[in-house]
Amino acid sequence: MITKITARHVLGHEDGGHVVLEDACVVYRDDTIEFVGREYRGSVDIERHLGEALLMPGLIDLDALADVDHLLLDSWAGPELAAGYQWSEDYFRNRRADVFTAEERQQIREYALIQLVLHGITTYMPIASEVHSGWAETFGEMAGVAGTSRRLGLRGYLGPAYRGGVNVLRGDGERSVLFDDGEGAAGFADAVRFLDFASGLADPLVQGVLLPCRIETLGSDLLKATAQLSAERDVLVRLHSLQGLVERRIIQDAHGVTPLELIEQAGLLNERLLIPHATYTDRNPAVHGEDRGELAKLADSGVSIVHCPLTSMRYGSTLDSFGAYREAGINIALGTDSFPPDLIRGIDAGVQLAKILAGDTGAGDVAGYFDAATLGGARALRRPDLGRLEAGAQADLVAFSLADFRDGVRDDPLRTLLLNGTARQAVLSVVAGRTLMADGEIDGVDLGYWRRRGQELFDKMKAAYTLRDASRRTTAELFPPVYARVER
Numbered sequence: 453m454i455t456k457i458t459a460r461h462v463l464g465h466e467d468g469g470h471v472v473l474e475d476a477c478v479v480y481r482d483d484t485i486e487f488v489g490r491e492y493r494g495s496v497d498i499e500r501h502l503g504e505a506l507l508m509p510g511l512i513d514l515d516a517l518a519d520v521d522h523l524l525l526d527s528w529a530g531p532e533l534a535a536g537y538q539w540s541e542d543y544f545r546n547r548r549a550d551v552f553t554a555e556e557r558q559q560i561r562e563y564a565l566i567q568l569v570l571h572g573i574t575t576y577m578p579i580a581s582e583v584h585s586g587w588a589e590t591f592g593e594m595a596g597v598a599g600t601s602r603r604l605g606l607r608g609y610l611g612p613a614y615r616g617g618v619n620v621l622r623g624d625g626e627r628s629v630l631f632d633d634g635e636g637a638a639g640f641a642d643a644v645r646f647l648d649f650a651s652g653l654a655d656p657l658v659q660g661v662l663l664p665c666r667i668e669t670l671g672s673d674l675l676k677a678t679a680q681l682s683a684e685r686d687v688l689v690r691l692h693s694l695q696g697l698v699e700r701r702i703i704q705d706a707h708g709v710t711p712l713e714l715i716e717q718a719g720l721l722n723e724r725l726l727i728p729h730a731t732y733t734d735r736n737p738a739v740h741g742e743d744r745g746e747l748a749k750l751a752d753s754g755v756s757i758v759h760c761p762l763t764s765m766r767y768g769s770t771l772d773s774f775g776a777y778r779e780a781g782i783n784i785a786l787g788t789d790s791f792p793p794d795l796i797r798g799i800d801a802g803v804q805l806a807k808i809l810a811g812d813t814g815a816g817d818v819a820g821y822f823d824a825a826t827l828g829g830a831r832a833l834r835r836p837d838l839g840r841l842e843a844g845a846q847a848d849l850v851a852f853s854l855a856d857f858r859d860g861v862r863d864d865p866l867r868t869l870l871l872n873g874t875a876r877q878a879v880l881s882v883v884a885g886r887t888l889m890a891d892g893e894i895d896g897v898d899l900g901y902w903r904r905r906g907q908e909l910f911d912k913m914k915a916a917y918t919l920r921d922a923s924r925r926t927t928a929e930l931f932p933p934v935y936a937r938v939e940r
Contacts, residue, residue, distance in 0.1 A: 454481050455885070456496040459851060461865040463508035463822075464488040465840035470822065472865065478507060480847035483884035488841050500890075504855035505879060506865045508822075509839050510574025510848035511795045512829025514609075514690070514758045515728045515787025518564045518578035518597065520910045523790040525917075525931050527766045536930050538621040539583070540922035544630050551584035551916040556909060558596045563906045564793075565597075565604055566897055569889050571793045572850040572878035575607040575829065575838060577690060579728075579789060582613065582665060583920070584913050587635045589613045591642035595649060598658050604897075605888045607657045607848065609688065609833065611646050614639025615665035616674045621922050627698050629668050629706075636674050647685060657884060660687060667693035667711055668702045672718065679719035688724050688833070690758070691715070695729035696769075697738060712746055716753075723754030726832050728787055730757040731769050735776065743776070751781035756832035759824065760789040761802030770805045778820055785829040786821070794875040795825050796852070803870065818866060851880040 462476040465488070479487040479496065487494075526537045539548070552560065561580075568576055578597065582588050589612035601608040616636025617629040643662055650660030664670055664678055670691075682689045693699070693711050703711045712733070715721050730750070735743040750757070757777065764770050771777060777784055786795055803816040830839030837846045852869055854862060860872045869877070881889040888894060917930055 453498065453885070454479065454486075454494070454496045455498040455500070455847075456492060457500050457502065457507060457849070457851070457880070457882075459502040459505045459507035460854070461506045462488065463506065463841060463866075465509075465842040465845075470819070470826070470840070478841055478847075478849060480885055483847050483886075485841060485843055485845045485847050487843060500880070502851050502853075502880060505851045505853045506869055507841075507849060507851045507880075509826045509841050510850045510881065510883065511572050511825050511875075512575040512785065512833070512839060513568065513573045513788050513793060513795060514577045514726060514785045514829055514832060515579045515760050515789040516568055516573060516576035517580070517788055517790055517793050518561055518576075519580035520560055520563065520906060520913055521791035522581050522583065522913070523763065523766060525914060533930060535621050535625070535627075536921040536923060536925055537583070537917060538619055538627065539920050541620050541622050541630065542922065543920045544618060544620050547919070548586055550586040551913060552909070554592070556912075557593055558600065559905060560909055561597045562600050563902050563909070565600055565606060566894065566899075566902055567791070568606060568793050569604055569881055569894055570878065570892065571795070571875040572852065572881055573606070573788075573793055573795070574848045574850060574881060574883045574888075575609070575833070577609040577661065577663070577726075577787075579787070580613065582615065582618070584916055587618075587632070588615050588639050588665060589642075591645045591649070594642075594646050598650065598653070602655060602657060604894070605657070605883050605886045607838075607883050609659045609661045610650065611661045611663040612639065612642050613663050613665050614643050614674075615669040616671045617669040619666070619669065623922075627702075629702055631671060636671065640674060640677060644681065647687060662687055662689045664689070664691055666695075666699065667691055667714065668699050668706075672707065672714075675714070675718035675720065682720070682724050686724070688726060689720060690726040690728065691720065692728045693730070694727060694732050696732060700732060700739070712749065716749075721749070721753045721755060723834075725753070725755045726758055726785070727755060728758040728789065729760060729764065730777075731764060731771050736772050747777060747780035747782060754783075756783040756785050756828070758785050758787040758832070759802065760787040760798065761805060762794070762798040763789040765801050765805060766790070770809070771802075773809045773815075774802060774806045774820065775810065775815055775817060778817075783828055783831050784820075784824045785832040786825045792875070796869060796873060796875040799825060800870050818870060822866060847882055847885040849880070849882045850878055852877045853879045
């Protein structure tokens, strides 16, 4: 099957970099691109004209929300309230339980993956909160995610999250990590089992990877086992780390080294590792305020970082700085990490934060950020056939409309989309030649139903916070509204 897509603007790829073509087309046969340019003279089976739109490589989200979002609840609080969002020590020792049934967890996943499709994400690596799980993800849960992902047609890099410990608020009011070695061993066994399961599917859209939780929740033995398995199977590892001062304190207290030194000691510091955030390296003002060699160590190792600018900003931090990391030679991919899974808004946030940090409007590296959302993600996945529109690449592409009056006047199409638009303007999503979404519709998906069901699941998640809070405050106390709500 040969398909031709035309658009006013096409982000093609030539001589190793993206280029913009006007009034051009992309032609693909089955799952592979055959032509990108202005004049295609061959015959086609299907032709679609997008008009005033930007057609570009599918977006790669390597910290993609696969959950109902908790940032809506917990990104506003000061230290006292924020402490109530952690597990209490009593909850850890005596009362921990799953908030959702297995069926509800699968519904949460489907709701989230539908959101990815609608926002132009074509390749993803999932992230979900463990706070409302009895411990972490299971083999069965991730096998269900794989089934949903295959049905929707997304390209997923999947594995159950596992951990040996959990962040808690101790009885003395301090943040700490308490461990359960049995849970850690069971989670790791499920991760191994899933690698075998994914391999057995023989589906190019499902790739097994290792997705341990936050570094401070793993312990040395589990980190080393992860590194050994990654080397034996040649599989990617994503490890949330270098993302906060509390993490840094816990690691130094427990191991006597920095988080990056612990990663290196475990044998994980290599080209198979993806580090979401990586905001708290030694150059961060809250750490040392100067580069003492950590950027060079990251670059030399071949590690990729997964920058999540919108989520980081909402929690009060940012990468310091995008330009410095790129200049050091570190591969940067992007992630969303929270709702909305909107990499266009994420890129905009990153670009504007870069200007503020540098005190220079010229530091807003739009091309660098779009590269990170496409080429950087592909490089992190070791997939040179992704993240670009050129002959021989996978037919993964997305289009954003620029036709609405509210989009304003047009200059450069990428800057126009960035400043005036969002990923909600996605009008076409194609993965491996299959059309997942067209004009905001996904075949077989009732968006009205999922809107209602998503709200029900969110409300159940919110209500459970009071069970974990050491002070057993009500949800109204834990999550006060912007203004008082008055009943008349």
